[in-house]
Amino acid sequence: MSVAAARTRRARGRRVWGQRFVLLGPGMTYWLVFFLVPVGVLIAYSFFRRGPYGGVIYEPTLKNYARALDPLYIGVLWTSVRIATVATAVALLLAYPAALFIARATSRWRVPLLVLVILPFWTSFLIRTYAWMLLLNPAGLINKLLQAVGLIDEPLPLLYNEFAVTLGLVYAYLPLMVLPIYASLERLGPQAGEASADLYASPAQTLRKVTIPLTLPGIVAGCIFVFVPSLGNFIVPDLLGGGRTVMIGNVIQQQFLQARDWPFGAVLAMSVIVLMFVVLAVQAQVLRRTQEVEDGRPA
């Protein structure tokens, strides 16, 4: 091995690193400045005393964490997890067939169908949530219609309860469930299904034993895309829940924007971040298992 060869290898190494830097640099810098630093500030704040008018007084304390263990806040967190879980499950049940339909459509229909899925994102989320208030309220369109047809005598309580909140969250994040599932279905292609049918599997068996297991990464990604923002949402519980169903996002918002208690708000925000890490760990586990299946190793 000559000196020259070693030099070329080192030069190649440098080039690879240079390339990595160019590709990753901008994203990493952005992430560092606009995500990691704020989260760091949040963590730091959570260990200090609140300032009387917002801000913090730099006296270390663990009181904020002790306070978060109060059953009041644990209860709110539990409600949030429950609502977000139900919303995710409903979104999955609605999205999987829809994604399957789109994936099986002829290629000239696929793009228009996908555009329809994301079309709602082109208007403000706030306006769409207000629109739901118009639809669901006791004197609203849905109740009026049902009364006119004679299906009900008294208006149904559709608004300002947990049902409305769940509905609002499903509506808001459904496209985020459809897209990753569609992507994984499309990646799978029709061959696996055809092979399964050749081996005399019924369509239901194919779906259960082939399609769903192989699109699990898409399902898990979709579930995370719906669960995580649902958990932290505060607009939907505020508007559609009428402020009577409180989720953790509302309490965090209240700490920062009404109670002027930044450190305690930071602790609550951290609790959501920790929950997300748990969810992401589950995802990683699922992905590894699927990878093993795909690689043909025993699961």
Next chain:
Amino acid sequence: MSDRFFVRLLAIVAVAGLVLAACGSDDGGETPPAADDGADAAEPVDISGTTLTVSNWDAYMPKSVIKDFEEETGVTVEYAIHTTNEDIMGKLTGANGTGFDLVFVSGPFVQALTNLGWAAEIDHSQIPNIANLDAEATELPFDPGNVHSVPYTWGTTGICYRSDLVSETPSSWEVFNQAPADLQDKMTMLGTDRWLLQPALLSLGYSVNTTDAAQIDEAKQWTIAAKENLLAFDDTTFYSKLVSGEASLVQAWDGWCEYGRAEDPKNIEFVIPDEGSDLWSDTMVVLESSENKAAAYAFIDYILRPEVGKQVVEFTLYKMPNAEVMAAVDPAIVKDFPTLAISPAELFEQETQTDLGEDGTILWAEAATEIKA
């Protein structure tokens, strides 16, 4: 292949849209400190060509007023928006009390800004029109003598209701807690901490500024019981709920009740319950850090002019504590929106909201969370 690329693109656009939507719109933002000319407040200061940075609630002042001020004085107004008192407090806390020349905040926050040393002492000699203020407005408990603030608007909180939908005229805050059958699930209360506990405190005969843990606890129980009778807690759309008939009776600020009356003048009424209510006031505060106090004073003085204040009142439907202004308001408007005729004396009978302090604020916030959870 291009199909797949498109899907990725869609996903990215979708997520970006979602994030943007979730963040909401905050057009105000912080603007750099204004004014280059450091001329100290000597006699006639030439303010033309300078910049004045103001932060106010959205739609709380007609745009024409700002434009006219700019034309008359040659000052450029950087007009920022805050959504709540806490919002502007957050911006100021982040910048250690700098970044604005003049901010609009509610009474309790005048105390906060003063305690932090961020509110300038107001030089009354630079605001001749301050003499137009009602006597009551010069002795508001959060800032007697207008040392650090000049009241912009004031008002009270009461019950706003549809006279055609209630069987009897409401006269007590008890209505929320002991709802007659026809009002079950037909009422809303305000959800912001300071007003959430007020019907309870007033019913129970306590101060609206109480920091007594036992009283707050009692008020909390009262409100939790009342929650069972409510349609919702609502701070923003309660008047449209009245107009649509979704609600029959709501806890409302006087001016916002008028927004409902504007759409249904025949049936919507406002009443201050027998137990009384609060007196709130939104004020103008000049910041100590401002390098253009002369322009800030000129702006305040301009707002206090009868022909300018009149435009504010007619636009916001809130009262100004300023007899000259109220006299200038079109009588037809006062006739249509009778809360504009509530006299300063009657307002002053209500208890003025003041700052709750650190411990008080925590007690109130915990009660609010527990009520809503």
